[in-house]
Amino acid sequence: MxxxxxxxxxxxxxxxxxxxxxxxxxxxxxxxxxxxxxxxxxxxxxxxxxxxxxxxxxxxxxxxxxxxxxxxxxxxxxxxxxxxxxxxxxxxxxxxxxxxxxxxxxxxxxxxxxxxxxxxxxxxxxxxxxxxxxxxxxxxxxxxxxxxxxxxxxxxxxxxxxxxxxxxxxxxxxxxxxxxxxxxxxxxxxxxxxxxxxxxxxxxxxAPVTPTEGFTWLRRGSAEGHDGQRVEWRAARLPAGFRLTSAAVSMMADSSYPVQHLVYSDGLAAVSVFIEDPQAEGDWTLGLARVGGANAFSLRHDGRVVTAIGEVPARTVEAIARSLEAGDPHEAPDGGH
The missing domain is CATH 2.50.20.10 (Lipoprotein localisation LolA/LolB/LppX)
Known part of the structure; x- marks a missing residue:
């Protein structure tokens, strides 16, 4: 999901x-x-x-x-x-x-x-x-x-x-x-x-015990994702030890527009980065926020809302979100913090 x-x-x-x-x-x-x-x-x-x-x-x-x-x-x-x-x-x-x-x-x-x-x-x-x-x-x-x-x-x-x-x-x-x-x-x-x-x-x-007749089925996209779209964003700088583990374009359960999704991990901690479609509308809270046990940081970048979220310190999600730029997500970052 x-x-x-x-x-x-x-x-x-x-x-x-x-x-x-x-x-x-x-x-x-x-x-x-x-x-x-x-x-x-x-x-x-x-x-x-x-x-x-x-x-x-x-x-x-x-x-x-x-x-x-x-x-x-x-x-x-x-x-x-x-x-x-x-x-x-x-x-x-x-x-x-x-x-x-x-x-x-x-x-x-x-x-x-x-x-x-x-x-x-x-x-x-x-x-x-x-x-x-x-x-x-x-x-x-x-x-x-x-x-x-x-x-x-x-x-x-x-x-x-x-x-x-x-x-x-x-x-x-x-x-x-x-x-x-x-x-x-x-x-x-x-x-x-x-x-x-x-x-x-x-x-x-x-075997599942929950009946699913009449339910909506959603499948997460691949790296070429929704309608052949590709992820076109990357983290230019990452905290030491973090690397890209996933890049995909998928539909959200609550949106009519696809989202670009990156995951960075150090092998233990993980940070998900969501880049919203410019046409997407929503009531986003910019800056730092707490979501359950996770920290999140959102900002606007070239007309898109970028959100980094993970069960890591606030400084980690903020650093990754602020480093986002257009580019190949598989390209190596410039260097760690």
Whole structure:
């Protein structure tokens, strides 16, 4: 799904990345052991079969979800159902994600696995974190009646947030994650209240339970996007470590005009940039704004509204938005901050 900066935080949060830590007491293990736990976690969250209930807290709201995750013959599928509100449902098969929104009578299909709130709450592999984060282990505790190791991912500059992860000691499955901002405040949290890890989950468990007859289906465009249009904007300067990971032209769920969409990531944090069509009309809030657990910065550029949004410090989204210029998005930026 392509989420507009004008949409609700719940929908917008699905398009973004999330969850982790900040200020850390003394670590209890070396960096190599922490990296090994992070790599185990990545294998666990994809290659285990599991079923459970987790609570997603963000933007001052808490929402309960049921999840069932299946790994069979090297292929991943997953179904997540909101147990509150309208009962949104997300079904993932490999990298294709289908979001069923009963309250909007809409089905959104995208080729981005991080639209899953569980996947988006996890950091990238240790190799992708480079020199911009420090990984530490910080002791043990219990979550959902299971012993866990506590893993800290500490940012080394002011352009990104950090993580705190509670990993199951037997499997490295993340049972609790927190994203904390530069002041130590928890921006987002996911906590499993119950979980089971069966050896086998049938394919039938992946079938959506929400009827979609009469719903509008929307599919996110490719880089050549809507009616053959291409992305024609780039960030001229990026904070160190950030790079382009996606460029597409797509229709918005709440607009008659296509939007150009860029995603920049350092392997952990991600920033989405939306460039509105000049003909689009809307009540935009320019400058800095808070959208759920994310920071957003909007400005007008050559008759278009440009918005950068992500679960990163305000200075990061502002720096990226202000650096936007016309050009090939795949062209290398001039240099980091």
């Amino acid at each position: 392509l989420a507009s900066p004008r949409q609700t935080p719940a929908v917008l949060a699905a398009a973004l990345i999330a969850v982790a830590l900040c200020t850390v007491p003394a670590a209890l293990a070396d960096d190599g052991a922490a990296h090994a736990w992070l790599e185990r976690m990545h294998r666990a969250v994809e290659e285990l079969n599991y079923e459970g209930v987790f609570v997603h807290v963000h933007g001052g709201r808490a929402e309960s979800h049921y999840v069932v995750h299946r790994y069979m013959d090297g292929r991943v599928s997953e179904r997540i159902v909101s147990l509150d509100g309208a009962g949104r449902e997300i079904v993932r098969h490999e990298d294709e994600v289908t979001c069923i929104l009963p309250d909007q009578r809409t089905v959104l299909v995208e080729g981005r696995r991080e639209l899953s709130p569980l996947v988006s709450a996890l950091p990238a592999s240790a190799d992708a974190l480079g020199v911009h984060y420090e990984l530490l282990l910080q002791g043990q505790t219990r979550i959902a009646e299971r012993p866990t190791e506590i893993l800290i991912i500490q940012p080394l500059d002011g352009y990104r947030y950090g993580y705190k992860l509670w990993l199951d000691q037997d499997t490295a499955m993340p049972l609790k994650t927190q994203l904390r901002d530069e002041t130590g405040e928890v921006v987002e949290q996911i906590l499993f209240t119950s979980i089971s890890l069966p050896e086998y989950i049938p394919a039938s468990a992946m």
